[in-house]
Amino acid sequence: MPSALPDGEPMPEDGSLPSHALAGAGDRPLGFYLHVPYCATRCGYCDFNTYTATELRGSGGVLASRENYADTLIDEVRLARKVLGDDPRPVRTVFVGGGTPTLLPAGDLVRMLAAIRDEFGLAEDAEVTTEANPESVDPRYLEELRAGGFNRVSFGMQSARQHVLKVLDRTHTPGRPEACVAEARAAGFEHVNLDLIYGTPGESDDDWRASLEAALGAGPDHVSAYALIVEEGTQLARRIRRGEVPMTDDDVHADRYLIADSVMAEAGYSWYEVSNWATSEAGRCLHNELYWRGADWWGAGPGAHSHVGGVRWWNVKHPGAYAAALAGGRSPGAGRELLSAEDRRVERILLELRLVDGCPLALLAPAGLAAAGRALADGLLEPGPYAAGRAVLTLRGRLLADAVVRDLVD
Known part of the structure; x- marks a missing residue:
């Protein structure tokens, strides 16, 4: 199950921030992260704050439903406008993550983005990204996103090998992520990312090379490659503990990383963060750079984390509790900390x-x-x-x- 929230001091019911949080805000970019916590199935390695329909049934009622979710999240965007007051900054980046954001209708994602545009304005060159499961989109869905203002999409590929995907409990078929890149390009997306994972139990060097070659052959301008981390409490951790699949050791992870860096460099991709490569500076993920450089972002959604001017806070985790707080006119914040x-x-x-x-x-x-x-x-x-x-x-x-x-x- 998802990991616990950190400790911290109570969050004010109105979500207000200390006066110093917006000091010098004009010198820092502002981004939004929108968390969509729904998944069709739970991947065996995942410990993100996500929920399947079965997990939500009977534990959140109507408030936790996907059908109402966009309206609920828009309520938090409006709360953000109140909390940030007359902060004049237009939003530089928007990133919709999950979960599987594309389980929602494309129109819902577009409405969520429109709320940010209406309340804050978007920078002229704003980067607007959504994550997507390859099986949850089609050309028409991508065209609707692009027409609605999204200009970057990130597909979860993980591997090109079926037996590796099976260990990860991924439901898409090999070849579908590569097809999605072509569909996104046809829809007008200039920037496309593929996410890969290396070090899955049972994966060989040849499997990893095949995944890299398939990903790069599809022509995205950005690739993320992360070592598999086996989190306690996940299905994969339980399978390893029972001896059903082997644990991958650090030396294998190091070898796979070296393979990745070599193959990507040869294909014209340059690293700009330890786990991320792009074909150009324009292809880099600006939203992630906000995190890495300590800028300001508002995280909307259950369990989402935010940071503004040295104040970090996090929302309640359950979609039902999140929706209930906003419906009652309260901040969904569960706690916060003031960074020294x-x-x-x-x-x-x-x-x-x-x-x-x-x-x-x-x-x-x-x-x-x-x-x-x-x-x-x-x-x-x-x-x-x-x-x-x-x-x-x-x-x-x-x-x-x-x-x-x-x-x-x-």
């Missing part, structure tokens, strides 16, 4: 070090600077950027990114 200057410094190191331009050495405390010097000597940081005052991971450093970060935040 030290919190924000550490988070900048944690996130920015994963980017192609790295993080400023000036962010590091003395112990972190000493650790950076050792990482440089060990070939984990690039010498050129280091001399210019930035910590940038080498390819070997990317393989050990988590360990490098732990040392640098000391």
Whole structure:
């Protein structure tokens, strides 16, 4: 089941923020994340805040239904307008994730986007993305999204091999994600992403190469490739514990990452974040860059997280409780935390070090600077950027990114 929410102080019923949260807001971009928590089936590896129809039956009533969801989320967009007051910023990015957002009618996603446009305005060059399950869209659906203002779509491909998809409990058929890329292009989408997962139990190097070649052959301008993380409480974790499938070790993950970076570089894709590659700067996911660079975003939907000016908060998880709060005129926020200057410094190191331009050495405390010097000597940081005052991971450093970060935040 989905993981628990963090601890924090209570959220005000009206959702109000401390006065300092919007100080200097004009210098930071603003984005929206819209969470759609519905899935047709639950994938065995997933611990996101998602629900199938069976899981919701009898536990949320009409309030939790997909049919009412767009209207409920629009209520939170309107709440955001009240909370942010006269903040003049147009929205720079919108990302609709899940779950499977495309289980909702395309018109519902377009209405949710229109609410943001009506309440805040969209920047002239706004990036508007939705995630999609390959089996939940067709050409007409994609055309309706494009006509409604969406200009980027991200398809969950995971693998091109049927036996790998089966272990992941993915329901789409091999070949369908590649066809979706062509359909999205025909609908007018300039920017298309395919998500891949490596390290699934039973996957071979040849399987992984085949998945990469299939994905790149489809011609997206962005590819994300993530190592499979087996989360406690998931069906996959239980299967591994029972010995039904083997656990993939870290060395295999490292080998698969090296294969991915080599194959993508040869095909003209450049890494800009440890797990993300694009054919150009225009192809990068600007919304994710908001997260990685500590900008402002409002997360609407059950369990969604938000951050504005050093204030982070999160919504109640269950769709029924979420809808009930908004119907009662209350914020659906479950709790929040006020980040200290030290919190924000550490988070900048944690996130920015994963980017192609790295993080400023000036962010590091003395112990972190000493650790950076050792990482440089060990070939984990690039010498050129280091001399210019930035910590940038080498390819070997990317393989050990988590360990490098732990040392640098000391």
